[in-house]
Amino acid sequence: MTTRAEATRARLQSAALDLFEQRGYRAVTVEEIAAAAGVSHMTFFRHFPTKERVLLDDPFDPVIAAAVAAQPAGLPAIERVARGLLSLVPLLDQEPTASARRGIAIAAREPELQAGMAANTAATERAIVEAASLPGGEQGMRVAAAACLAAVTTVLFAWALEGTSRTIGALVAEAVTTVVPALADAPVPAFAGATP
Amino acid sequence: MTTRAEATRARLQSAALDLFEQRGYRAVTVEEIAAAAGVSHMTFFRHFPTKERVLLDDPFDPVIAAAVAAQPAGLPAIERVARGLLSLVPLLDQEPTASARRGIAIAAREPELQAGMAANTAATERAIVEAASLPGGEQGMRVAAAACLAAVTTVLFAWALEGTSRTIGALVAEAVTTVVPALADAPVPAFAGATP
């Protein structure tokens, strides 16, 4: 069931993506996005708290957190996070990635939006720590999550910007094994959790 | 020699820090900072491009980049960055840290400022890649730099927020060895490069 609000939200997102690609993020005003979607600027801000959130909408947190939590608790934090991310690789390659790539490519070109992606990362980091950390081991898990997510973000930018034909999954795997080289040889079982 | 511009800039920074601590970053306007420093808001923007940059001023990039570049080029990227950061630990504990801690503590409490710190991190990342990467190995070095810097940023936040009595250096060492556990046992020679 698609409610009216969901339809408006989708129109806003689509219009924003088009306009950003045509003229750049900075040059497009919220007014223009709203007008292109046939609504007022107030309606824009009821659906997205800031201009940048129309582009950086990341519903993946719970999946990632669950994948990390599913790894053996006895491992060092960094390896646990790395293996959790690796287990998501097959799932990543199934997802529709065209619009995600458009959004990330725009973000990768604008420094202020890269800061916005960092906010996403911080949220994902919190989700991982809450889902997976052992009592007393929070700091280590937080550090490990931050490190791995930063690595993944880096390759996502490269993926969106360069004309790489490789899949997201392959690049994420490369990022993770850059951080934990030992995982390059040891295959990790795919994560069987629910899709978002 | 202290020029007039430098004095104004220092007054603005000092006034901003005081006001932010008293009433929170959001609640303080640029007008108020400028007034407290005895100048107009335009003068503020001539010294700092944005409100957040008055707080997040990070001159450490070249030192970090040099420390990483000084590590053996044959190592895996992640280990090279990690060892570079570890070599800076003694230097970190020498630096005056009081005002740095004040600034980071304010940033750690405000999500929008954490995004700003991410911008700093991105700049440091570029500096590392440019100084240290081998031809063809850029992507791996970029990923490694992002991962290690994110780990360090995480402990810096913890350091500034909690009443930890431990030194910055000790916490940075802990962050790095969380990312590369193998380095916990192998001591790394101190970096002898110039201070900023």
Next chain:
DNA sequence: GAACAGATGTTAGTGACTAACACTTGAGTC
């Protein structure tokens, strides 16, 4: 068709940031 709630519009702000232009201050020159 009346009532009600969710969705949207209008209006009037605040505050970060920019551009253009005028003014002041200080160091060196004659």
Next chain:
DNA sequence: GACTCAAGTGTTAGTCACTAACATCTGTTC
């Protein structure tokens, strides 16, 4: 001391992201 020149600063008038308060519309339910 008046003169010059540039760096530093002020004034003014904007644009745009974002907020608050209140009015209106639209679809659903009874």
